[in-house]
Amino acid sequence: MLFINSDNRVHGLGANAYGSLGLGHNQWVSEPQELVELRDKQITDIFNGKKFVIFKTSDNFLYICGDISKKFCTTSDVNARYLRPMIVQIDGTDVLVDDISCGSYHILVLTNKHEVYGWGSNRFGQIGSRDTKFEDINTPKLIDFNGNYCIKSVRCFEHQSFALTSDGQVFSWGYNHNNQLGCTTSSEIICRPQLINDLRGITSVQSGAGNTFFINTATNDIYVCGQYVDKNSKTNPLYEKLVNKTNRNLTIASINLVTVYSYWFYKNNLYISMEYCSLSLKKVIQLKAPVFSRQPDSELMTCMEYYLSCEILRELLDCVRYLHELQPPVLHRDLKPDNILIGQNISENNRFVKLCDFGLSVDETVCDTLLSGAGTQLYTAREAYDGCYTAKGDVYSIGFIVCDLFDTDINNPRDRYSDYYDWSDKYCRLMQIVGQTMQGSYDARPTCAQIIDQQSDWALDSRYITGQLDFNDILEQLKHRERDLREDELGTEPEFWEFFYTFLLLKTNCYNLNTF
Structure with a gap:
């Protein structure tokens, strides 16, 4: 656990097996301890992957700690892998960050110049470096979007990456085993950003369980891609009851009801795509x-x-x-x-x-x-x-x-x-x-x-x-x-x-x- 107290000081407590609390060791912490390196840094946000933590300051600088060996090493001193939070640098300069997102083992940051940098595990091409060797990227690397696009936000999921443009277009790359990247290619690994056709006005992306949802809050539309299981092959005893209810909701579509667009089964769960009302x-x-x-x-x-x-x-x-x-x-x-x-x-x-x-x-x-x-x-x-x-x-x-x-x-x-x-x-x-x-x-x-x-x-x-x-x-x-x-x-x-x-x-x- 990491938290910021009323004095704007960061404290760590609890599990620390990978040194992700930034306290200089990887032992369990039974009482809150301050991360003294972050004192007076005005930390405003904390992000985390599976074994690492990113801290963002009010001045949009980044600090990182945790399991940064091999996957996230931003310094030549390998002995510092579990020690203290250290500043993240891009091309020798401090990062000015507008947006940040963490996957399981990779990070994407969007700078104030609308440039996107990524680093970490690239096993599934999720860094977008076009490197077909899929080697880990140890320092932040500029991602090429092959065009004059103004990126406004980035989103990481387990092994997938997405970038949204100012006009609501979406780029995707990374692990595509269930076609959840929404690209025209069915390749399992996509190692460079691909623009998803026909998507406009998208304001949010959510991904998980083999599917990805793209939300347009202006029109209240939700688009979905990913793995659809053949509904006719299901033997779940609840299937017929659930499908009958869903079909009924589709049949009685009206301005009085939230619109149901479609439904599908995945791993014995019923997923429903419907109108978004905030x-x-x-x-x-x-x-x-x-x-x-x-x-x-x-x-x-x-x-x-x-x-x-x-x-x-x-x-x-x-x-x-x-x-x-x-x-x-x-x-x-x-x-x-x-x-x-x-x-x-x-x-x-x-x-x-x-x-x-x-x-x-x-x-x-x-x-x-x-x-x-x-x-x-x-x-x-x-x-x-x-x-x-x-x-x-x-x-x-x-x-x-x-x-x-x-x-x-x-x-x-x-x-x-x-x-x-x-x-x-x-x-x-x-x-x-x-x-x-x-x-x-x-x-x-x-x-x-x-x-x-x-x-x-x-x-x-x-x-x-x-x-x-x-x-x-x-x-x-x-x-x-x-x-x-x-x-x-x-x-x-x-x-x-x-x-x-x-x-x-x-x-x-x-x-x-x-x-x-």
Whole structure:
């Protein structure tokens, strides 16, 4: 274990068989010890492979320690292999690093000049040096991409390497035993960077288990390559059940659901390629109060926040109604804020809410396959524990989701807003409906369609919102709200704060492309 304390000093503790703690030996360390060579170096990041560790400073310099003999030797003094962290140099100058990634036994660094250097084990060509002898590279070596490409990030996996360009193109090289590099060649070892055809706008790469995923966050597309096992050859008793569920999800594709693109089996595991949505309702609920400058425990929602919450609920009800009105009806059985995602494609009828995680979903007619206790306990209807689950079980779950979304105490749901606003009666009516969704007898619960039909009783009209004197001011505040909120409230991704502004613009018909 390596950690940086509040004084910006690095300490090591625990296993140290390869000297990777940088303490000058390879013995177990029972109490934290400081790496004195790194004192005052302002270490900001720590990266590791299987037997080595890389330290990055605030000035973008690198230090390395661990098993650096043969595979990572950056000095002629072989006696220093287990001793102390030493600075990494490229062509006799200190490295200025914009990005770094470690594989099992190799390292890639991207400099501030958009040059990529690699060193370490080259057994599978993962350094990209074009050396067909596949000998270890002991000092950082410049990698040639054979063209005028601006590399913006690098990614290493076990024995594979990837580089992403500024326009989202991807180079790959290294071990290709399952065709996980995505290249047109089927060679098992690729010793120089190969540009993957037809990939554009890629922002992230993830690889493992013989497959690689390429993610385009702008379009929410995920591309996959690697080993696909012949699905017809599987004898796993769970195969038919899993494939039937996945085929069903493909069949009922809709703007209400996260899109499933394809699926495959590998080593008795089912892998599903699906639409990427970075924001969940759970995260929206966590952010909603601070975004609207509200203390959740002591302050009430304003009409703007209440309107936004109602519109989210309206879309959620419409998603679940869609499933329930299919023939045969489909039951989700695990509705909760984590399984309700927020899409960012505003071209799809101004819809944001999408359902995901259909691992427990079934056709309502298949009652004999229902498992008692399916789903998450807090959101699961009581009758499910008796082996009985109908569409009203999903409605029960929605009742508890409403309590989360509207920051409501389910024990005293109506007292909080009574006569406080001129729209308090709508809130009270909504809480009456919530009480109905939680009835012990599922027959007494309303359907999603019935709740939607009553929306004029519990939801605010967009004209009421746009008629507020401070409407434009609040929109402007939301547009720039990320400047004022702490990072631990919003996170670092822009969609975490941008959602609220975009959502209100669209729902109030005030959206204008020029506002961005």
